[in-house]
Amino acid sequence: MFQYRPMPAEHEPLHASFTLEYAYTRSTGPVVGRFLTGLRDRRIEGVKTREGRVLVPPAEYDPETGEATEDFVEVGSAGVVQTWSWVAEPLPKHPLQRPFAWALIQLDGADTGFLHAVDAGDESQMSTGMRVRVRWAEETKGFITDIACFEPDSNEARA
Amino acid sequence: MSGELCGIVGIGQTPYCAQRADVSIAGLCREAALNALEDAGLEWRDVDAVVLGTAPDMFEGVMMPELYLADALGATGKPMLRVHTAGSVGGSTAIVASTLIESGIHDRVLTVTFEKQSESNAMWALSSKQPFSPHINAGAGGYFAPLIRSYIRRSGAPEHIGMLVAYKDRLNALKNPLAHLRIEDISMEKIESSPMLWDPIRYLESCPSSDGACAMVVAREALAKDAPKKPAWILGHAMRSEPTMFCGRDEVNPHAGRECAKDVFNQAGITDPLKQIDMAEIYVPFSWFEPMWLENLGFAEEGKGWEMTDEGRTALDGDLPVNCSGGVLSSNAIGASGMIRFAEAARQVRGDAGDHQVPGARTALGHAYGGGSQFFSMWVVSSEQP
Numbered sequence: 001m002f003q004y005r006p007m008p009a010e011h012e013p014l015h016a017s018f019t020l021e022y023a024y025t026r027s028t029g030p031v032v033g034r035f036l037t038g039l040r041d042r043r044i045e046g047v048k049t050r051e052g053r054v055l056v057p058p059a060e061y062d063p064e065t066g067e068a069t070e071d072f073v074e075v076g077s078a079g080v081v082q083t084w085s086w087v088a089e090p091l092p093k094h095p096l097q098r099p100f101a102w103a104l105i106q107l108d109g110a111d112t113g114f115l116h117a118v119d120a121g122d123e124s125q126m127s128t129g130m131r132v133r134v135r136w137a138e139e140t141k142g143f144i145t146d147i148a149c150f151e152p153d154s155n156e157a158r159a
Numbered sequence: 160m161s162g163e164l165c166g167i168v169g170i171g172q173t174p175y176c177a178q179r180a181d182v183s184i185a186g187l188c189r190e191a192a193l194n195a196l197e198d199a200g201l202e203w204r205d206v207d208a209v210v211l212g213t214a215p216d217m218f219e220g221v222m223m224p225e226l227y228l229a230d231a232l233g234a235t236g237k238p239m240l241r242v243h244t245a246g247s248v249g250g251s252t253a254i255v256a257s258t259l260i261e262s263g264i265h266d267r268v269l270t271v272t273f274e275k276q277s278e279s280n281a282m283w284a285l286s287s288k289q290p291f292s293p294h295i296n297a298g299a300g301g302y303f304a305p306l307i308r309s310y311i312r313r314s315g316a317p318e319h320i321g322m323l324v325a326y327k328d329r330l331n332a333l334k335n336p337l338a339h340l341r342i343e344d345i346s347m348e349k350i351e352s353s354p355m356l357w358d359p360i361r362y363l364e365s366c367p368s369s370d371g372a373c374a375m376v377v378a379r380e381a382l383a384k385d386a387p388k389k390p391a392w393i394l395g396h397a398m399r400s401e402p403t404m405f406c407g408r409d410e411v412n413p414h415a416g417r418e419c420a421k422d423v424f425n426q427a428g429i430t431d432p433l434k435q436i437d438m439a440e441i442y443v444p445f446s447w448f449e450p451m452w453l454e455n456l457g458f459a460e461e462g463k464g465w466e467m468t469d470e471g472r473t474a475l476d477g478d479l480p481v482n483c484s485g486g487v488l489s490s491n492a493i494g495a496s497g498m499i500r501f502a503e504a505a506r507q508v509r510g511d512a513g514d515h516q517v518p519g520a521r522t523a524l525g526h527a528y529g530g531g532s533q534f535f536s537m538w539v540v541s542s543e544q545p
Contacts, residue, residue: 020287022283023280060186062230063230066231066232066233
């Protein structure tokens with residue numbers, strides 16, 4: 001029967017640090033490409049499926065039927081938090097370097113949630129159903145990061 | 160091979176080119192799949208399952224692309240599998256799809272393979288520096304060149320054979336509107352004067368980096384018989400593998416390739432391949448692999464494959480036309496390259512290969528290999544229902 005014997009110190013496993021890195025390109029296609037171009041112009045576009053659901057961010061093919069989506073719809077730059085999770089200690093690659101919330105945000109005119117960061121300052125300021133608004137990056141380039149984050153919508157008149 | 164008979168009822172490809180900037184990876188795969196469905200006279204709902212094949216995820220940097228591609232390939236609510244056997248993946252993907260029919264599990268299966276080489280750099284993704292190993296920094300050509308040198312030494316083949324293969328395949332590509340490299344003024348002189356990349360492989364003796372996708376619909380016997388276009392019938396298929404690094408391995412004439420060929424010919428009832436096979440699409444990414452694989456497959460005795468090339472027997476009008484589509488030398492969307500070989504063999508026996516059709520082709524071989532000449536997949540297809 002197999003008996004475990006601790007490995008002697010001179011046979012310790014090899015260890016080396018290693019970084020694997022390549023440059024990648026993305027051809028985004030007619031749907032995601034148009035969405036990203038919209039962000040550059042500070043406009044958020046979704047697609048309407050044949051059943052009339054508005055998907056934001058847009059999907060190139062209807063997840064339910066597999067049909068190609070072609071009917072673009074502009075949606076609002078503010079919306080409602082559907083669900084959220086507080087990040088008390090952000091990591092270096094997170095979009096914000098202070099505590100923030102990951103949230104699913106249903107933009108005005110959309111039928112689906114959009115995952116993004118909400119800069120709410122404190123966990124006590126977050127609630128499901130709260131309204132949030134886009135904060136655009138200072139410079140927009142046609143990347144998803146053109147949306148810097150969302151922030152609580154101070155324009156209560158809209159709500 | 161045993162079980163239900165399987166027929167190829169639809170074939171779809173995209174054109175192959177250096178960069179399809181107009182489509183996403185999903186859009187590229189969708190295009191080939193739609194072409195295959197149209198060829199089969201079918202709709203998405205007629206397909207029971209989807210089998211996807213592609214090269215290592217590192218090539219495009221999309222991890223598990225099968226998950227992202229389910230919508231695009233109409234796989235929502237259906238079984239979806241991904242196959243991965245390096246360069247031979249296109250062939251093994253077609254085989255896995257076929258076995259889902261032959262086992263009686265499904266009636267019709269869509270199988271799709273792709274590569275969008277423009278999204279990264281496959282040459283160097285194959286040659287990453289690894290911890291605890293010296294970095295060879297060679298790329299695919301650098302790996303295969305010494306094997307070719309070894310073949311030349313063993314067989315005594317004259318130096319011009321590689322160029323002759325490239326010339327023949329590039330002439331064939333001019334007859335294939337889907338081919339990536341279509342060099343109108345191709346000549347032996349042009350090939351000879353192209354830069355030597357990895358001695359003895361010149362630039363024009365090498366495959367390009369292509370974007371493209373290839374798809375097929377396979378169906379069980381009764382459905383294939385009723386298909387609107389003539390099906391290609393699968394007489395046999397086989398796969399074999401062996402380790403990359405093993406000092407007893409013959410990488411010039413790998414054991415796994417010989418065994419795989421023996422198996423597939425045995426299933427198809429082929430005792431004299433040269434006589435009974437009307438044409439072959441063989442995975443030749445660097446010119447010299449044509450004579451090497453002719454020997455490995457048993458079309459020629461060991462050391463004599465180059466004579467077939469030299470005598471023009473593998474040309475479109477020879478007795479064993481090889482790579483009538485222009486081959487991997489003319490279009491190399493890596494993940495799809497093996498399936499293109501399988502699909503082009505099927506097109507030939509369907510009598511549907513356009514200007515590169517071999518007149519009267521009834522039985523054809525599709526062949527793919529991958530890794531360090533260590534994965535093999537092959538099928539034999541026929542115009543006649545067995």
